Amino acid sequence: MAQVELIMPKMGESIMEATILRWAKNVGDRVEADETILEIATDKVDSEVPSPTAGVIAEILFKENDVVPVGKPIAIIATGDEAAAPKPSPALKEDAVPTSSNGHSNPTGVNGVSHAASEVPEPAMASQAPAAAPASPTGASDRFYSPLVKNIAKAENISPAELERIPGSGQAGRVTKQDILAYVENRSSVGSQQPVASSPAPIAVPNPPLGGGQGGAKPAVSVSGNVEIVEMDRMRKLIADHMVMSKHTSPHVTSFVEVDVTNLVNWRERVKGAFEKKYGEKITFTPIFVEAVARAIGDFPMINVSVDGNRIIVKKDINIGMATALPTGNLIVPVIKNANTMNLVGLTKAVNDLAGRARIGKLKPEEIQDGTFTLTNVGTFGNVMGTPIINQPQVAIMAVGAIRKKPAVVETEYGDLIAVRQMMFLSMSYDHRVVDGSLGGSFIRRVGDYLEKFDGKREV
Numbered sequence: 001m002a003q004v005e006l007i008m009p010k011m012g013e014s015i016m017e018a019t020i021l022r023w024a025k026n027v028g029d030r031v032e033a034d035e036t037i038l039e040i041a042t043d044k045v046d047s048e049v050p051s052p053t054a055g056v057i058a059e060i061l062f063k064e065n066d067v068v069p070v071g072k073p074i075a076i077i078a079t080g081d082e083a084a085a086p087k088p089s090p091a092l093k094e095d096a097v098p099t100s101s102n103g104h105s106n107p108t109g110v111n112g113v114s115h116a117a118s119e120v121p122e123p124a125m126a127s128q129a130p131a132a133a134p135a136s137p138t139g140a141s142d143r144f145y146s147p148l149v150k151n152i153a154k155a156e157n158i159s160p161a162e163l164e165r166i167p168g169s170g171q172a173g174r175v176t177k178q179d180i181l182a183y184v185e186n187r188s189s190v191g192s193q194q195p196v197a198s199s200p201a202p203i204a205v206p207n208p209p210l211g212g213g214q215g216g217a218k219p220a221v222s223v224s225g226n227v228e229i230v231e232m233d234r235m236r237k238l239i240a241d242h243m244v245m246s247k248h249t250s251p252h253v254t255s256f257v258e259v260d261v262t263n264l265v266n267w268r269e270r271v272k273g274a275f276e277k278k279y280g281e282k283i284t285f286t287p288i289f290v291e292a293v294a295r296a297i298g299d300f301p302m303i304n305v306s307v308d309g310n311r312i313i314v315k316k317d318i319n320i321g322m323a324t325a326l327p328t329g330n331l332i333v334p335v336i337k338n339a340n341t342m343n344l345v346g347l348t349k350a351v352n353d354l355a356g357r358a359r360i361g362k363l364k365p366e367e368i369q370d371g372t373f374t375l376t377n378v379g380t381f382g383n384v385m386g387t388p389i390i391n392q393p394q395v396a397i398m399a400v401g402a403i404r405k406k407p408a409v410v411e412t413e414y415g416d417l418i419a420v421r422q423m424m425f426l427s428m429s430y431d432h433r434v435v436d437g438s439l440g441g442s443f444i445r446r447v448g449d450y451l452e453k454f455d456g457k458r459e460v
Contacts, residue, residue, distance in 0.1 A: 002080055004053050005073040009365040011042045016238070017069045018042045020062055021146055022170065029057050037075065041146035045332060045361045045368075046177060055079040065144045143173075148361065149180050151328040156184050177361060246392050250431035254387045255441045257448045261403060262422040264288055264454035275460045279345055286355075286377065287347035289400055290320050292450040293375055294340040300443045304372045305434060306393040312434055321371030321391065322351065324358045325380065332358050333391065335371040379403065385425040395431035398444065400424065 008018055021039040025031055031051040038049050058078035062068050143164065145153070153163050158180075166183050168175040232240070268283060275283045297304045297318050306313045318340040321333040334354035339347065357363050373394060378386040379402035386399040401424050408421040426448055430440040 002078075003058065004055065004077045004079060006037060006049070006052065006075040006077060008040070008068045008070050008072050008074050009047075009049060010070040010369055011040075011045060011047060011365050015042045015070065015368075017067050019067050019146060020064050020074070021046065021174070022064060023060065024048075025057050027057050027060055031055060031057060031077065041148055045358075045363055046146060046148050047361075047363070047365060049365075051077060053077060053079055145175060146177075148177055148328070149175050151330060152177070152180050152184070155328045156187075158184075242392070243389055246389050249392055250390050250395070251433060252387075252390065252429050253432045253435075253437065253440060254427055254429045255437070255444050256385060256425055256427045257444050258423060258425050259448040259451050260408060260421050261424055261451050261454070263456040264451060265403060265422040267454065267456045267458060271460045275348075278460060279348070281345075281348045281352055283344075283348050284351065285400075285403070286322060286375075287344060287351045288451070288454070289375060289377075290322065290336060290339055290347050290351065291344060292447050293320060293373065293398065294318050295450055296443055296446040297373060298340055299446055300439060302439060303396050303430075303435065303443050305395055306372075307395065307431065307434055315372040317370070317372065319370050319372045321368075321374040321394075322354070323374065323376035324355050326359060331376075332363070332368060333371060333374060334358050334363055334367050335369065337370070374398070375400070379424065385427045387427060388429050390429055390431055395433075395435055396428055396440070396443075397430075398426060398428040398447070400426055 011018060018040040019042070021041050023038045025037050031037060031054065033052070033054045034050045036048040037051050037057070040047055040049055055077040056079075057075060059076040060074070061076070062074050068074055145163065152158075158166075163175070163180075166175050166179060167173070168179050170176045170179070264285075268285065268288070272283055275281070301314060302312075304315045304318060306315070317338055319335050319337050320339040321335045323331050323333050325331055334357075336342075336347065336350045336354065339350075342350065354363070354367060357367075371391065371394065374388075374391045374397040376386070376388050376397065376399050378388075378399045382402055384401040384404070386401070388397045388399045390397050403422050403424045405420050406423045407418050408423060410417050410419045410421065426444055428440060428444045
């Protein structure tokens with residue numbers, strides 16, 4: 001006889017809450033270990049939450065569309081004898097809701113609450129909205145959209161009115177990621193069927209107050225010919241809060257080194273065909289960078305720490321997070337666990353697998369947790385260097401810049417020569433509470449040394 005709490009999982013270092021999209025199980029349903037119980041969404045990824053044990057759903061503590069902090073219990077699973085008597089959940093919407101002749105829900109029995117418990121009828125839930133409800137003149141709507149869907153809509157310049165017209169295949173007509181991506185693909189191939197000019201102008205509500213509404217970002221309202229107010233959506237607010245928190249928490253210092261990576265560039269160009277043929281994986285520069293960082297952390301373990309008040313927590317595992325760009329333009333940081341125990345082939349497989357699944361929203365919660373150091377590639381955007389913000393609770397983050405051909409001085413047995421070399425900058429921001437300039441500078445220099453001394457004759 002036992003009860004097990006199902007906890008809202010942490011979907012990444014910066015993710016503090018998640019939205020419940022759909023309950024796959026109801027109170028009284030039997031579940032097996034690792035069977036999906038519900039679907040959740042954060043600002044970066046949608047995910048399924050499996051059952052931690054076999055049993056019966058005894059209680060559901062939150063309803064669909066609720067935003068729940070990570071670490072909070074969201075359901076109770078009864079195991080053993082307790083599984084025979086599940087307790088009804090007041091938070092779960094009942095499937096069989098009696099309706100009156102006008103089609104409205106009868107408040108008696110809705111959500112398991114009788115008139116004896118509450119004489120005030122509960123309003124209809126947002127999830128009962130039709131699949132393609134028309135937008136109101138003000139642009140407001142009760143239709144629920146996950147943060148991921150809203151991010152895609154924003155990136156693709158889909159207006160709120162246009163988003164309302166997208167049919168949804170999810171529960172209660174909810175627009176899923178697949179729905180909006182299919183719409184975007186069709187929209188780009190044949191052109192939008194509804195030009196922006198045909199959308200009703202939001203003139204009914206001039207100058208709405210910032211942050212005063214619910215349900216995500218509102219359409220931008222022009223205040224004058226030279227000013228436009230754009231309300232932050234939920235994701236942007238979370239990013240802003242996390243970045244400000246990191247700056248308030250850690251005094252940032254950034255160090256830079258320039259690295260000659262000619263040997264590893266030439267090696268990769270020479271072996272990439274044979275590598276892919278032998279291992280079935282394309283080798284990029286990222287696993288080589290991860291390998292160098294993991295080796296340097298072994299030399300300087302005090303980079304691999306976090307801070308707890310006046311205590312320094314030294315991490316024995318070397319878990320390298322790699323910032324990965326998503327189709328929406330946002331970033332997520334999957335983590336390569338125990339990177340120091342993998343060879344280059346293993347790192348290549350891990351990098352390709354995590355990056356590929358990150359872009360299609362298939363990462364598991366545990367794959368974006370427990371990072372101890374983060375690597376970000378600003379060279380992807382053509383930048384030569386950057387000053388990244390520390391991914392709390394870590395104490396350091398390294399950025400690798402674009403690799404460019406430059407004239408450089410080369411020492412030879414015949415004297416110094418000027419030659420064209422493949423050069424790049426490494427930059428690392430670190431927490432000056434626990435990482436001084438000596439440690440931070442020495443660490444980034446060691447990473448550069450490992451890259452410069454890369455064996456150009458290395459076998460694949």
